[in-house]
Amino acid sequence: MKLIYEKSVPGRRAIRLPALKILPAAKIDKRLLRDEPADLPELAEVDVVRHFTALSRLNFSVDTHFYPLGSCTMKYNPKACETAASLPGLADVHPLWPQLRRGGLLTQGALQIVYETERMLSEITGMAECTLQPLAGSHGELTGVMLMAAYHRDRGNKKTHIIVPDSAHGTNPASAAIAGYEVVSIPSNPDGTLNVETFKKALNSETAGVMLTCPSTLGVFVSNVKEIADAVHAVDGLMYYDGANLNAILGRCKPGEIGFDVCHLNLHKTFSTPHGGGGPGSGPVGVVEKLRPYLPISRVVKTKDGTFSLDYDAPKSIGYIAPFYGNFGIIVRAYAYLLMLGREGLRETSNMAVLNANYVQEKLRPYFDAVAAGRCMHECVFSGSRFGAHGIHTLDIAKGLIDRGIHPPTIYFPLNVPEAIMVEPTESESRETLDEFIEIMIELAEKAKTHPDELHAAPVTAPVGRLDEVAAVKNMDLAYCGE
Amino acid sequence: MSHTNFCVASEQDKAEMLKAVKAKSFDDLFVDIPAEFQTDAFNIPEGRSELEALQTLRGLAAKNATNLTNFCGAGYYDHFIPAAVDSLSGRGEFYTAYTPYQPEAAQGTLQAIYEYQTDMARLTGMEVSNASLYDGGTALFEGIMMALRTTGRDKVLIDEGVSPIYRTMLRCYTRNLSIQYEEIPLAKGLADRAAFKQKLSKEIGAVVVQNPNFFGSLDDLTDLVAAAHGVGAQAVFSVYPLSLGLVKTPGAMGADIVTGEGQSLGLPLSFGGPYLGFMTTLKKFVRKMPGRIVGATQDEQGRRGYVLTLQAREQHIRREKATSNICTNEALCALRAHMYLSLLGKQGLVDVAQCCASLAAYARERLCAIRGVRPTFEQPFFNEFALTLPRDASDVVSALIDHGIAAGFPVGRYYKGMENVLLLAFTEKRTKEEIDLLAARLEGNL
Structure with missing residues (x-):
């Protein structure tokens, strides 16, 4: 199929702007301007619409085909979630409004959605609290490992490495490396679960933590997870739960109750937000009580009078992992999905x-x-x-x-x-x-x-x-x- | 009967399928999860119908302001989005697909990303683009890391005209890495050439600038880029892509790596995301670039097709030695940006940029005619500028909210001593009448 550039006809236009009327054109010094316009395509609206419609028909997608892509959880994406995210009162809200003085009044609905989604995800994962800031699963992993680093720094722990089984997603070791840790990769059992013997050899007082996918990437529940967690906690290490496979245990088992300290979720897997051809995703991170002080700022809090506001008072926080409150449009879709799914839908x-x-x-x-x-x-x-x-x-x-x-x-x-x-x-x-x-x-x-x-x-x-x-x-x- | 519409199996299906896998019940399927790990105590509301869920969401949406006249920008802008962007990007064939691992089943996404990469290279005056990153802030971090990988150095000089939102993110990201960076204060609202030149040395791997900068000021940074190159450092830019309808490209200034926030290209503000991080560079640096990249190639019959390429850089191959941990990026946002740029086209983008600049020029003149209000910096600007007010800018903004106006962003939160400074942005959606109203209300509340 021809590229859109190959369909371009000089002088053709799709979109026109309102006339500027009374205003003179701004005069900016020429040395600050580009010599020629960017060589973008020139097409009528109908040309553009046909081009992208034709392109769309070259794709396989959940809406058109069975899409059993393992580890990606390509479930159906309900249309109501799309409608919700495009409501003008949600899609048109500027992220800096709640940061203006008295600006919280302007965004109570948006803040409530963030707050309630955090509460529901904390409940589902058995974690004390949850941040929605991470913008994708691997970004959640990075956030999670940074939370672990902040915990160890605060406690004065000398930690140098993170243990990752070789069956893990590639993002696990890559995230650990960006958070400043060496990665100790250990061979897995044939079913992808952690090999306890090699694991115990790798574990020592400098182990910051272990990253586990549970069920494993081979789809097997790590039944000795408690034993692993006890060993890790004995050296003040932390247990990281990669939530890529949460769909398997939803409504039946809470990572926070089986020994994990920090977990990320993929809203675009378990909570049915669309994959978008490769994003945008959303990778919330939940933590147990002892990691709460390190969560990214700002935090959405509910005040005594029932209103919602932003809280920046977290001196031990790792800081800003995202510019604002996460991929809000994706969070809205997951919130709508959770409202419809409900408690009984989890299991x-x-x-x-x-x-x-x-x-x-x-x-x-x-x-x-x-x-x-x-x-x-x-x-x-x-x-x-x-x-x-x-x-x-x-x-x-x-x-x-x-x-x-x-x-x-x-x-x-x-x-x-x-x-x-x-x-x-x-x-x-x-x-x-x-x-x-x-x-x-x-x-x-x-x-x-x-x-x-x-x-x-x-x-x-x-x-x-x-x-x-x-x-x-x-x-x-x-x-x-x-x- | 299912509780939701999301599982379609009938009771008969369930019974027969359980039998087929030799399970007596659903619990039987989960016997590998130790009983003490299993729970059914979930404090989640009962499921609602679609109608009820949407009513709830409409109610929440109505609690947000929807009729504000917005002059708040600070890197995130209220631009017009042509209807065709929503309608085309809303096609399920695009948004319910995933990362194009199987190219023959994803030529639509792949060709669109290839075209997007072409758009971004042309817009920024560079040679190649990746398929997207998360947002402008993470893209800048990735750009800096890329420059440090390429130069093998670990020191960074960053101009204070770079968005303070990005700089707070950089502090968070570099905390655990052995990277030293120094922030260089502005001189009269622009990058301080003398200070940069004094700090430049053979240890500096990246010089980081933004154009227009956070205060909206425009600069020709060619000389600073040349100075960086003189010591073997790379120049990393953050830019506002819509401004490039008019503004001199980073490529023309000699940039090595260009990043930015693509929200202005057809993405709604959506309370902070999803947005679009972009990155362009020169061909010779492409193997150091993070993120997915689409390349053109052929099949056996010589038909042109597109694939994810140069994957040896990425986490699923290189694991902890990858150029980045990024996996899922912002493909649908990149697609929207490409749709937006295709609809605006060569002249349309110039027109939008000119419209924004002209409204801003009018507004600056109009607002500075108010007694006690003066421009914070006497520098050229695109569609945003800072004003120094005779009183605390946060108080003024607070007062104007009651008049249905978000007057701008008070910069005092990020720049000490600038509590009276207000940053105002103007897009093609604003009108002369709205600016006149802003001026009147501002004057009445000083």
């Missing part, structure tokens, strides 16, 4: 998420090598190794799914599973959709043996076939330069 979510994953796992077990011998949690992981004899790799299965109208699962993650295929159906998919997916996967497993060339050629129905990623790196064509 229903994890029940169905886990049932759907187990259903897929059991139905596919004869055809793919399931990593879990028994049950899984909200996602199931297979290895595609058995097709190696036919020259078929997991990538080929993934591309075959595209031709059958299904977005591929996550592939080649977790790193410790060869040819990994990670399926997360989520609670919002019907049994009919799962059955169709299962049928197609079985067909692809058969095709891998009988017609491997067909899978090598896939996808053939997509707008493009497999793209040359090596050439992309070599040529580095990162912006359009004209003919």
